[in-house]
Amino acid sequence: MITPRFYCTQTLESVAVSVYCPSVRASDVEINIDETLLTVHINPYFLRINFPHPVLEDDQSSATYDPSSGYLTVTLTKETKGQEFPDLDLLAKLLAPRHVEVPKQPTIEVIESETSPQSELEELVDLTSAISLEQRDILQAAENDWQFPQTVAESPLQLSTKRYYGFLDMYTGYFTHVAHTENDVNELGSEAESCLPEERRAKRLQHEEMKWDEEHYMADYVDDEYIQELIAWEDRELAHAECIFTESENMTMLNLPRKEYLPTTSQQRALYLTLLTLLFAYAYDRRTTQHDPTPESAWTICSLVPAFSALDPPRYIASESVPLSISTSGFTDDDLASALMPSYRRSLAFPLYRSFAMADACRNDVAAILAKGKRMVTRYILEMKHILDHHEVYYVYSKIWVDDFLVWIQASASDEIMLDIAEQLKALTITKTMIGWNIEKLEAATLLDTSDSDNESSE
The missing domain is CATH 2.60.40.790 (Immunoglobulin-like)
Incomplete structure (x- = not known):
């Protein structure tokens, strides 16, 4: 149909x-x-x-x-x-399946029960009549007090060789034949389908260190005239008071998957933090191309999103620190900084223009987008999807991340939470020391070399 x-x-x-x-x-x-x-x-x-x-x-x-x-x-x-x-006007939300509340069974606590030995025996017979052979062995061992050797498992038992990734870890198999497909942003190589989450993160960090180029950064720091023009560029879309979807945008939303998501509190927090990295990457490309995407835009976006290039979304918060529910005060500055730190690092190591001031400008762009609410967020992610869908390889990241994000944003994301994150991002300070590449020392040395060169030329 x-x-x-x-x-x-x-x-x-x-x-x-x-x-x-x-x-x-x-x-x-x-x-x-x-x-x-x-x-x-x-x-x-x-x-x-x-x-x-x-x-x-x-x-x-x-x-x-x-x-x-x-x-x-x-x-x-x-x-x-x-x-x-x-x-x-949020068509994906209207098309989402109707949520059905499952009634919870009442919990009954038995304070005291008086049963005859005969009834206890009959109850035991009823229970044991349906148990497996292995369970019978266990019962017999308990009855005879057999002492089986016991050890504590060092890690959770992996019963499947499949590894899941993407939105809410719902996908697998998309990189099975990656060895035969050119994908310049895939940092996991042929191991994309077999890496555990901690291995993905280790490979991502290793790749960032390998791509970091001091000379490139120093050159952009000294000769930053064009970069300053890009930083000064004003995104007129954010100046509009109202976001009205176009016919093309409505058609794209009609073709989104019909899904209902039931994320846990921890997963929901991770979705908001991952959304920051998506918006940061698109803000960088939008600013550096001045909203005129180039053939390199898809590569730029995917390279700046750890969830794409290394299948490594933000999950840097210990589970014990997660509150029971998300509120407007559910995220700390440390939460937001840890989520954006890889975006900062990658913007300084991968694309053409590498500037810490540019990264700060992109963070402010993300804050401005979120402050406009989920309609504006939806529009920007739709534009990202359009860029990725028209690439012969990187469209896969739309399938495992972007499409589901568009449905979730419209159906479940909270304008209140987005506004609160926007306010936090505006006041957030990410220092150069936090990046870990001695950027301040490099800049100081670069300025000193430039000053010495100027003095020599004047003499």
Whole structure:
């Protein structure tokens, strides 16, 4: 079935869905309403929308088809008149599966139980009748007090050779034939499918050290006239007060996967931190190309995102330090700095323009994007997806990261949390000492050499 193009509008009393389904017979349309769920079926199109609040089909509801435009307009009455339906422009959120709450079974604590020896024996017979042969051996060993040797496992037992990566570690097998595919950003090589998370991180750090070039950095530090122009460039998109999605953006969102994510608190925190690295990479490319992507843009973005190049997203926070729930104060400055540190390092080691001031400008860009809320974040990630999807190799990172991020941002991300992170990023200080490459000493030595050269030339 084909998911048609559609858009939603609302008044105080109703919500209208306009569905583009040209060259169909209006008499064949099937419309069903179930509280917040609307389904429209008219062969070969099928649309299922989950509204944020319930709607009704009553005398004020209607469905009209305009053959000249090809649009079917379904108008439904709001169950609560005057209630605002938020995020009707976030199509991926409307298309996401309806979340079903699973009722929890009550927990019963037995304080005391009086049973006869006979009933205990009968209960034991019932229990042992269904146990396996191995369990019987264990019971027999316990009865005879056999002393089996016991050792403490040094690491969790790995029952599968598969390694998972990508959004919420949902993917595997995408790099099985990487040895036969040219991928300049893959830092794991043929071991991409076999590396454990700690091995990925070690390889990433090793690669960053190898790519770090003191002379390149010093040259850009001395001759930074063009870099200063890039830093001074103003992103006009962020100056707009409102983000209205284009027809092309809506079509891209319609083609996103229909998934519901149930991340744990720790995973949800990691998603916000990984989002920072994606926005940083795109902000760098957007600033250095002045929003005119080049054939190198896909390589630049992927090289700056550790989750792409080394399948190593930010997970630098000990689990015991994770709060029970995410709130607007759920992230510390250390959390944000540790997430962005690899982005800073990679911006100084990989792309053409290597400047600490440029990295700071990109951090401020990320803060400005987040301050605009998830609509602006969605637009920037959509633009990143467009760049990656048009590359013959790097499109794979859209499949395992970007597509799911776009769905999660629209359906689950919090504007409040994003705004709080934005405020923290504006005030965040990442020092050159934190990078670990003696940048301050290099800059001082470079300035000294430049001063000596100027004095010699004047003499």
